[in-house]
Amino acid sequence: MINILMFGPPGSGKGTQSVTLAGKYNLLHLSTGDMLRAELAAGTPLGKKMEAIMAAGELVPDDVVIAMIAQKIDATTGKAGFIFDGFPRTVEQAEALQKMLEERGMKIDLMLVLEVNDTELMDRMKKRALVSGRADDADEAIINNRIAVYRAKTEPVIEFGRKAGVSRSVDGVGSIGDIFGRLCAQIEAIL
Numbered sequence: 001m002i003n004i005l006m007f008g009p010p011g012s013g014k015g016t017q018s019v020t021l022a023g024k025y026n027l028l029h030l031s032t033g034d035m036l037r038a039e040l041a042a043g044t045p046l047g048k049k050m051e052a053i054m055a056a057g058e059l060v061p062d063d064v065v066i067a068m069i070a071q072k073i074d075a076t077t078g079k080a081g082f083i084f085d086g087f088p089r090t091v092e093q094a095e096a097l098q099k100m101l102e103e104r105g106m107k108i109d110l111m112l113v114l115e116v117n118d119t120e121l122m123d124r125m126k127k128r129a130l131v132s133g134r135a136d137d138a139d140e141a142i143i144n145n146r147i148a149v150y151r152a153k154t155e156p157v158i159e160f161g162r163k164a165g166v167s168r169s170v171d172g173v174g175s176i177g178d179i180f181g182r183l184c185a186q187i188e189a190i191l
Contacts, residue, residue, distance in 0.1 A: 002027070002081035003106055004187065005088070005166075007158065008114030010146045011121040011128065011137075012172050017114070017183055018085040025187065028076050031085040032065050035072070057136060057146040059089055059153065066096045073104065081109075089154045094161075110190055111161035112183055114172030118147060 006018045015031060022029035036054060039047035050060055088094040101107055122143055129137035136142050161167030168186045172179055
């Protein structure tokens with residue numbers, strides 16, 4: 001079993017690449033953003049609670065996210081592992097994820113960090129807003145806040161991965177196919 005953390009700022013291509021990598025390597029794609037947006041769309045109590053937090057580009061409480069992930073992992077069979085798309089977002093989440101995985105006899109095997117500059121991120125998110133209709137991708141103030149939150153709260157997780165010896169930086173600029181090839185090379189190196 002292999003567990004991969006797909007990492008990078010908002011708009012870096014984590015989601016696009018994670019889905020393709022999941023298909024190639026028979027991994028379950030776990031996107032906490034998608035999981036939470038599904039709760040919002042369904043109008044669940046959790047969704048209503050998280051709506052204001054997510055609309056402002058802030059982070060969801062750790063215990064909620066870890067519980068959602070643990071439930072998904074426990075209900076999954078027939079996969080070669082998991083690819084965590086954009087999670088963990090804080091060092092505390094990384095520690096909680098590591099503990100939860102260890103309780104299940106699993107570990108974090110690889111952290112792939114997509115490196116993309118802020119100008120490229122802004123352009124990508126604005127283009128994504130036209131396709132997806134996501135309001136949080138169209139508003140420059142929200143985009144800038146999401147990038148600032150990433151830099152302040154999430155980038156320290158990269159150091160967590162470095163200390164664990166699992167972090168690998170990958171150039172996230174170029175064609176989707178070229179970036180995918182770079183990511184696959186990193187995965188193949190540990191298989």
